[in-house]
Amino acid sequence: xxxxxxxxxxxxxxxxxxxALMPGxxxxxxxxxxxxxxxxxxxxxIVGHAVLELALVIALFLGLAPFFxxxxxxxxxxxAGAVILIWMAAGMLRSLPTxxxxxxxxxxxxxxxxxxxxxx
Numbered sequence: 001x002x003x004x005x006x007x008x009x010x011x012x013x014x015x016x017x018x019x020a021l022m023p024g025x026x027x028x029x030x031x032x033x034x035x036x037x038x039x040x041x042x043x044x045x046i047v048g049h050a051v052l053e054l055a056l057v058i059a060l061f062l063g064l065a066p067f068f069x070x071x072x073x074x075x076x077x078x079x080a081g082a083v084i085l086i087w088m089a090a091g092m093l094r095s096l097p098t099x100x101x102x103x104x105x106x107x108x109x110x111x112x113x114x115x116x117x118x119x120x
Contacts, residue, residue: 025088033113044113051114 026049033041060068067073 041113048114
């Protein structure tokens with residue numbers, strides 16, 4: 001029992017640490033939104049991402065793991081992720097000509113941070 005709990009703790013810690021150390025779209029959105037919305041952008045993005053993670057955990061708990069392991073589902077989710085990353089990169093490249101450093105707050109073009117967290 002103790003070994004099982006330790007194994008669950010260790011694997012959860014390593015998975016969470018790998019997600020925290022590896023920059024990705026959520027970090028990019030956090031940096032972008034915090035410069036526009038201030039402190040609360042980070043916690044709101046985290047809430048949105050937690051909603052998505054909770055839905056995934058519930059789906060796995062309900063027995064949908066075999067569905068997610070199907071090659072077609074894996075390929076579709078990989079393709080959707082790639083499309084979103086390309087869309088984000090294109091948006092960054094399109095904004096280069098108008099990019100400027102300013103201390104003045106301006107309106108965000110993104111959705112609410114919770115929605116953005118869910119999409120990430």
